[in-house]
Each structure stands twice: as structure tokens, then as C-alpha cells.
Amino acid sequence: MVNATEGVLVECADAAMKQLLLHLDEKLPPDKKFILHDLDETHVFIASKHLEFLQSEIDCFMDSVSFPLAEKD
Amino acid sequence: MSVQQRTLDCKDLHSYLKTLPAAVLDRLYNHPATCLAVFRELPELSRIYIMRILFVDQAVPKAIMGSWVSPNSARELEDIVKLLTELRVWQEVEMQGGLKGWLLNPTFRRNLKGALLGGGNEWSMKPNTDADPKARGIAVLDEYAMGRWECVLHFMVGSHQHEAISSDALQILQHAGLMKKEPGDNQLSITKDGFQFLLMDTSAQVWYFLLQYLDTANSRNLDLIDCLGFLFQLSFSTLGQDYSTDSMNDGLQKFLQHLREFGLVYQRKRKDGRFYPTRLALDIAAGPKKSMLNSLNASSQATGYIVVETNYRVYAYTDSSLQVALIALFCELIYRFPNLVVGIITRESVREALKRGITADQIVSFLRQHAHSECYKEPPVLPSTIADQIKLWAIERDRFLYKDGVLYNQFDSQADFEILRNYAQERGLLVWHTLNGRKMVVTKEGHDEVRKFWKRHSRNGSM
Numbered sequence: 001m002v003n004a005t006e007g008v009l010v011e012c013a014d015a016a017m018k019q020l021l022l023h024l025d026e027k028l029p030p031d032k033k034f035i036l037h038d039l040d041e042t043h044v045f046i047a048s049k050h051l052e053f054l055q056s057e058i059d060c061f062m063d064s065v066s067f068p069l070a071e072k073d
Numbered sequence: 074m075s076v077q078q079r080t081l082d083c084k085d086l087h088s089y090l091k092t093l094p095a096a097v098l099d100r101l102y103n104h105p106a107t108c109l110a111v112f113r114e115l116p117e118l119s120r121i122y123i124m125r126i127l128f129v130d131q132a133v134p135k136a137i138m139g140s141w142v143s144p145n146s147a148r149e150l151e152d153i154v155k156l157l158t159e160l161r162v163w164q165e166v167e168m169q170g171g172l173k174g175w176l177l178n179p180t181f182r183r184n185l186k187g188a189l190l191g192g193g194n195e196w197s198m199k200p201n202t203d204a205d206p207k208a209r210g211i212a213v214l215d216e217y218a219m220g221r222w223e224c225v226l227h228f229m230v231g232s233h234q235h236e237a238i239s240s241d242a243l244q245i246l247q248h249a250g251l252m253k254k255e256p257g258d259n260q261l262s263i264t265k266d267g268f269q270f271l272l273m274d275t276s277a278q279v280w281y282f283l284l285q286y287l288d289t290a291n292s293r294n295l296d297l298i299d300c301l302g303f304l305f306q307l308s309f310s311t312l313g314q315d316y317s318t319d320s321m322n323d324g325l326q327k328f329l330q331h332l333r334e335f336g337l338v339y340q341r342k343r344k345d346g347r348f349y350p351t352r353l354a355l356d357i358a359a360g361p362k363k364s365m366l367n368s369l370n371a372s373s374q375a376t377g378y379i380v381v382e383t384n385y386r387v388y389a390y391t392d393s394s395l396q397v398a399l400i401a402l403f404c405e406l407i408y409r410f411p412n413l414v415v416g417i418i419t420r421e422s423v424r425e426a427l428k429r430g431i432t433a434d435q436i437v438s439f440l441r442q443h444a445h446s447e448c449y450k451e452p453p454v455l456p457s458t459i460a461d462q463i464k465l466w467a468i469e470r471d472r473f474l475y476k477d478g479v480l481y482n483q484f485d486s487q488a489d490f491e492i493l494r495n496y497a498q499e500r501g502l503l504v505w506h507t508l509n510g511r512k513m514v515v516t517k518e519g520h521d522e523v524r525k526f527w528k529r530h531s532r533n534g535s536m
Contacts, residue, residue, distance in 0.1 A: 002481055002482075002483060002484055002485075002489070002493075002527065002531075003481070003482055003483045004479050004480065004481050004520070004524065005479065005480045005482075006478075006479050006480075006517070006520075007477075007478070007479075007480060008475050008476065008477055008478065009475070009476045009477075009478045009480075009504055009505055009514045010473050010474070010475055011473065011474040011475075011476070011505075012472065012473055013468075013471070013472045013473070014472075017472050017473065036480070037480060037482065037512070039505075039507065039510075039512060040507055040509070043505060045480045045514065048477070051475065058472075058473070062469060066420055068419065068420075
């Protein structure tokens, strides 16, 4: 029987970024998990209600892997 | 949900003309200056074609024209045929014996001949015969033009140290979507497009602004054709020469006053009876590609004022609050001196700019364009680490692309999957699909349609 699920398709620029999503998802408690389907190398299907949370998580992650390149004084 | 990066669409002369209705184009070609302006902007091959058939007063068969290029340039020929047809420079006609041929637009032919050979009515503007007792030199005109233009830009960045601009200019800024009124707020504020506009080079800005102005020409009772014709005339005038306003009708006089406000022409007094075109006006027909202004910028030290070091520091030798405001769009300012501002490019400051809709390329080209003359002595003008890093910061923001949709999976058979996938694909509703595991995503809007189709299909199948 065909199944239809509403959500958001996330297209990742590369496979590594998808692994990051899987990793984020893995660490979360069951009620917070956002990944509905792991589609292929660069695509995942996620629940729309968690999108904002995910975006802020990724921003945080990006902030944590960047370091100030220039000294201010 | 998907985030589309939109850049400001700045049309060149031809793409603008193509948007005009055919009747307007035909009337436009009544003016030799327009024909010459259109002609000189054409690609080389089309210029050759036009020159070859300019004096042939009848249609020329396609087969003959086709033989003028070697077979491996056939693509190029196709392109110019399309361009010339769209510009209504020539039309396809049926010749005797059913041959297809090309015929130059008779108005265009007559006026281009007139422009190239002379004869007919005088089409260029007449220089004043009596010398202006208070003649203005080129340097004064340049200064005036840039001053007026910067006044508009100043207004956009909201530095209120300069005089206010007219309601006409305000209207154009709003019409162009460069500034908008926030609901419940009386002040105009700058939009995403406005930020991009600020970082364009001056000739592109003027051109974009004028296009928007011409868009609204009819609503201010100006004749679009007169205005365009006049602009093209202006672009063939001589810098530093004064021209008479005697032969201009009321509409054009009004237009001239607007051009004066934006610094495209200089007039000492409104009732002076003479005006000087400035470099801004001479540039118009050239469109954003090539311009005299850029050569002006390159030669004068005053406009190149930015030094960027590999440690992300930006030194701007300027006392203009406009230039400081522009740098502050993507820099964090740390020191400010009377003639020097020091800033630093950080990930945060660049991200802030990106969020406002400015692209990495615009930042980089802005820094290159306004680089201090000292920077040119040792290329690269902008350290490549800086240019690369700004682009990397931009790419970092779109590592993920989000699209709303509905996922269909758990199909019973490959045939079912393919039927539904093809159905969605034909209607442009399919976002993504994979054969492996039989999964597909359709758009949210298309979900209802696809579901109905599936219900119909499965009912028929079970019968």
C-alpha cells in the first residue's frame, strides 16, 4: 500500500553534510528526532515542525567549527 | 521554503529594447540617433550583415545570406537572426517563387543611412553658436555629475547630511523596489535590491535607474519615445560642449530638469537656454558593459580608496560618509579618522551582508573596483585569500536546500511506481525520485492532484 508523508526534502551539498544530519539526529531523544526517511547519499526527508530547530542547530555547529580569522586590536 | 539567491537584473540596451512593444520600436527607429546607438551595440557579425544589405533596397534570400558565413559559424548566424528579428531591425518576408528572405526595416534603413552619411534633417543636437560667457570645464562637469549622483546614493544609505532629493526621485526609488515604506513607518528604508544597487558601478546604477524612470515615463505625461530619442542623442554629444534647449518641447524640458537633478546634464540656471551633458549621460547607450566612467575611475585617484590586507583588515582612505556607509555594509568598522576608516572583514559581518541579499561576488567586485591605486602596483589587487574566504562564507550558508513536499513510498510494484512518477513528472509536480526503493517526492501543491490520480488508478486496477 502506498504511503504519503508530508515534510521537507533536504538536499545536501555533499555526502558529509548528510552524515552530519544523521549524527545530529542520532543524539536526540526519540520525540525530537527529525529525520523521517534517509533517502540516498545526499537526500533526507525531515518533519517540517523540526526545521527551525535544525537550522539553528546547523548554525551553531557552523559557528563552532569556525574561528576568528583576524585579530581586532 | 527554498532559499533562492536573487540578483538584481540589470538589462543591457538590447534586452531593454526587446521588452518594448513592436509599435514603440518602430516609432523609435524614426530617430537616426537611436538607429546608430542600436547599430553600434550589435555584435560584429550582425553589423557586417546590416552593412552589406543597407543599400540593397529589396529583400535578400536567406540562402544567399547563409552563404556569407562558413558552415561552422551557423550557430552564430542563428543567434544574430534571432536578435535582429527581435529588435525588429529586419523582418522575414516571402519573396517571389516562395523563397524566404530578410528585409531591413525601412525606417531603420532610412535613418541609419541618414546617421552614417548625413543628409535629411539634422539629427544631432546643435551646439550653441554663441559662446557661453560662463563656460564650464570638463572637470567641473565631472564633479557636478558625481556630486548629484552621490546625493541619490546618500539618500539611500540614509546619511542625512545632504539635501533631500525630489519627490520624483523618491518615487522612482520606490518603483524600482530599491527602497520601500515599512507599514506604520513614514520613513523609507532600503531593500535587498537597494543594497545590491549600491554596490554596482556607477554607470550600471545610472542605467538601471533610468530604465526604471522610463518605466514610469507615461505616468508623468512624458513620451517614452521622445525621452529615449533624447537620451540617445545625448550619448552622441560632446563632453564640455554646451547645447541649446530652444528646439525642445515642454515634455523634454521637464525630462531635462529630471536629468539635471540626477547629474546627467548640467544647467547653471533653469532658464539659461543651454545645457552641458555630463559623463553620466554620455555613457547611457553603452549600457552596463563598457563605459567611459570606468576609465574615469581608473585614471582618477579620488575614487580608488580601499586597501585590503591579507589579515582581513580594510583601510579606506575617504572622508565621504557614503563610502564609509558602503564599506560598513560588509565590514566591522574599528577605527575612524578624519580621512581614514579602518575596518575588519569577519565571518559575522559578511554573513550579515549575505542575509541582506548582497552576494559574495558583489562584495569582491566592489573591493576590486574601488581598490586604492597603490594596490595596482602589486597584483593581485585584492588578496586571493580574502576573495576566496568571502566566497566560502557564502557557500557555507547554502549547504542545504530545503523543499516542502510530500513523500510517497512503499509502492507494491515497479509498474505502479512508474505510472505515478510519470504522472507527476509530466505535470511538473515531481521534486525528486529514486528507483532504488521506489520513493518519490512531489510538491505540496501537487499532492492533492497526485493523490486523486492515484485513487482513480488503484480503483481501476483492482476491478
